[in-house]
Amino acid sequence: MPALHYHWGGAEARASCLLVLLPGFFDDPDAFERQGVVDQIHRARxxxxxxxxxxxxxxxxxxxxxxxxxxxxxxxxxxxxxxxxWLVGISMGALAAVLTAREHPEDIDGLVLVSPYLGTPGFAQRFERELARHGGLVAWARATPDRPCRYSRVLHDPRPVWRWLAGYGMHPDRMPPLWLAFGRDDRFADAQRLLAGEVAADHQLVVEGRHDWATWRRITQDLVAELPLELASDESAPREALPRGQLARRPAASDW
Structure with a gap:
């Protein structure tokens, strides 16, 4: 899979944590660097x-x-x-992050869902009424049989994803830590607000903004510094943030 690996400090400096950035529908891996997100992450962590x-x-x-x-x-x-x-997904990339954690929760240390796509506005309105009839997401999930998740259909009907997300209310100790962030005027905010009701207040961030990079840059700047990541890579050889313009990028389409 085409991917870009950003590693700082030379071969002798080993990082203990990796943030995997998953882009939205219209973006490629370079978008995170073009939009300044990689630089923001490096300055924060x-x-x-x-x-x-x-x-x-x-x-x-x-x-x-x-x-x-x-x-x-x-x-x-x-x-x-x-x-x-950690998986950091934006928009449709956030859906990919959830799907991966749903299948392999033991391999994921945390999820950061930025303006996640969790269903169209029409789906969110219908789903909210469905949840109200059951008395909330947890009650709905307990009454809903778990079924195989067809990834080819989940963009249109993300109910299998929501059933897994209900685990944060049913058995949070078995779920990877989750942070949620989105803009108040995001076009998918109806579904995002449904999820916000299941996420601890100190694990969510709502900012002024829409479903765009201006909002996502603001979120990244504010959120990444709060994540409980392992900061020490090698105590004997700590790495410092590089000045702007000195980003060490290593494309890894073949060897990552």
């Missing part, structure tokens, strides 16, 4: 490495989206010795 992935609609259509994230990046990160692997 100079001892964390970053991988920006490529995801497309056809990864859902051919049912490969979870295997691509888990096998191509998460398992490879574990092989390379990263102790923490």
């Amino acid at each position: 100079p001892t964390c490495d970053v991988v920006a992935m490529s995801l497309h609609l056809y990864d859902y259509r051919d049912e490969s989206v979870v295997d691509r994230v888990h096998e191509d990046v998460v398992l490879e990160a574990r092989r390379r010795g990263y102790r923490q692997v």
Whole structure:
């Protein structure tokens, strides 16, 4: 899978944590650097490495989206010795993050869902009425049989995703930590607000903004510094944030 690996400090400096960035529908891996997000992360967490992935609609259509994230990046990160692997998804990339954690929760140390796509506005309105009839998300999930999740259909009917997300209310100790952030005027905010009702107040961030990079940059700047990441990569050789323009990028389309 095409991906960009951002590693600082030279080969001798080993990071303990990796943030895996999953883009939205129209973006490629380079978008995170072009929009300044990689630089923001590095300034906030100079001892964390970053991988920006490529995801497309056809990864859902051919049912490969979870295997691509888990096998191509998460398992490879574990092989390379990263102790923490967090998935940071924007928009449709946040859906990919949830799907991966749903299938492999033991391999994910945390989820950051930025303006997540969790259903169209029409779906969110229908789903909210459905939840009201059952008495909330947890009651709905307990009354709803778990069924296989067809990734090719989940963009249109994300109920299997919501059933898994209900676990944060049913058995939070078995779920990976989750942070949620979105703009108040996001076009998918109806579904995002439904999820916000299940997330601890200190694990969510709502800012002024829409479903765009201006909002996502603001969220990244405010949120990444709050994540409980392992900051020490090598206590004997700490790494410092690089001045702007000195970002050390290593493309890894073949060897990551």
